[in-house]
Amino acid sequence: MGNGPVIALIDGEHHPPAVRDTLDRLHVARGVAGVVFCGGEEKVSADALDHPVTHYGREVLSGVAPEDGLRELASGGDRPRATAVVDLADEPVLDPAARLRLAALALHLGLSYEAPGMRLTPPPYAAVPFDGRTLAVIGTGKRSGKTAVAGHWAELLRAGGADPVIVCMGRGGPAAPQVARAGVGVEALLRLSDRGAHAASDYLEGAALAGVTTVGCRRVGGGLAGEPGESNMVEAATLAAGIASGALILEGSGSCIPPVAADRTVCVVGSRSIDGLDRYRLLRADICLTFGQVEPARPTIRIELRPEPAEPLPQDARVAVFTTGAERCEGVTPVFSSRNLSRRAALSEDLDRAVAEGCDVYLTELKAAAIDTVAARARKEGARVIFLRNRPIGIDADLDAALLGLYADG
Known part of the structure; x- marks a missing residue:
């Protein structure tokens, strides 16, 4: 368990005196900033929720969806600002899918999520100084279309007068950040391959096809919430910031998120179903681009790749x-x-x-x-x-206008 005040999640499948004792111990150890009642009525009376101080020893937020309650308490107000969510609920009120949705929201709100046998922490995002806009393209999985979207966005910005650089993080990227200039061709790529390098890395694809400078870097491993196990992307973004004018575009790898703070984020939702902590990626996005009827909790544009x-x-x-x-x-x-x-x-x-x-x-x-x-x-x-x-094409909205709008509003 971590330190600092917590928001506790409870349910009505536990007898209030048992929950109160646990909350009291938690308060002594760390401080309880708030409590959200997530549902269930087998062992809790209406009176317990009407008079929570009597039964639980403190105020309990009830009568709202757990996600809404968590958002409300995380906003702080006159309460101590929480650093973590401690899940004291259980099935059947919160099944595994529901708990992971709450965990995703907690991480998005900057809170750790703790449950018996599990602790998730928000991925870190380093601040890289840059005078222009820092934009991110992330995805829910491998080959979801991130490289196509990042390259298309870069082309749009270049046509508008910017000189963007794409920073590409890949599993086959270089050990030290490498710059690839616009227009790299087949012969140059074959020479790289002959030397044992991965010559089809995303940063080389971007330089060859988007017509902009790119910086390649690598990552190894990936957490459930998209945090790379190890990456040199911060160094790559710092290098790119000294080259670019107007925009940096950070391209994720698989479902890993670039560990660099961005002004605006686009999430490309792949064809597989959204589950687990995928919701965290959707919550980070200003716009989600989808290939089907997925309905993320964000503005969405259906696209196709031609x-x-x-x-x-x-x-x-x-x-x-x-x-x-x-x-x-x-x-x-x-x-x-x-x-x-x-x-x-x-x-x-x-x-x-x-x-x-x-x-x-x-x-x-x-x-x-x-x-x-x-x-x-x-x-x-x-x-x-x-x-x-x-080439990404908007099906039900003007994709180009949306991408340019994100840049302008960033």
Whole structure:
């Protein structure tokens, strides 16, 4: 357990005298800033909630949703400001999903969440001095579209006169922050790959496709609330702040959140269901971008990613397309398509098929095995590599206006 005043969560499945004794001990040890009644009536009478001081020895906030009660008490007012939420409730009032929703809210409010056998702390966010706007793109999982959104946002800002830099945190990023200049090409990436580097890292994708400078860094591990186990992103953001003008864009990795304070945040919600502490990521966002009917507790824009060649294809080219999952590409009728870019064994067989089909252009996403396998094979076969980009398009709202608005309001 930590230190400092706490907000306690209780329920009506426990007898009030038992709860009172525990609250009294908790108050002596740490201080009780407030109590939220989360429901249940098996062992609590209406009188106990009408006169909580008599039964619980202190005021108890009841008659509201637990989330609303937690928000109210966390706001402080004339009460001691809490540092943690201590969950003294249990099933059936709070099942595991409900408890994790409350934990996510607690973390968002800057409070630790404590329950028997578990303590969650809010992820730290370092302040990196920068004269412009610091923007973050986070997601609920791997390959949710963060890189596409970050790159698109950077392009919009560049068109408006800014000189943004994207800071990309990845599991294959460099040991020391590395700058990639706009327009890095296939040959440069192959040279990196030949030296043993991960040449399809997100920061290289951003530099190649978004046309802006990027800074790459790495992270290892990821907590349930998105905190990296280890990361050099603070150093990378500090480096980028000395290069950028107008905007820094911090790109998360998988479901990990950049450990740097941001003025505005966009969360890209992947196709899987929202559960566990995913809600924490949604709560951090000013806008959520979704691919389906997910209804996060934030303003939401439905989007789709439209794959398209980053440059014109030669006429009469025999095109092989390589993606991590996209089923089609705008304006392209390929001779052969592979969705195995992240599955190397199957990808090797697909490349053999592309060679057998006489493909002379390999149109590939800049991800996974794009450079060390696809581009390397293209070099061997004398084929040309063209990158495939995923452009985010708003379905039910103007995505570009929303992104520019966040920047202006930041």
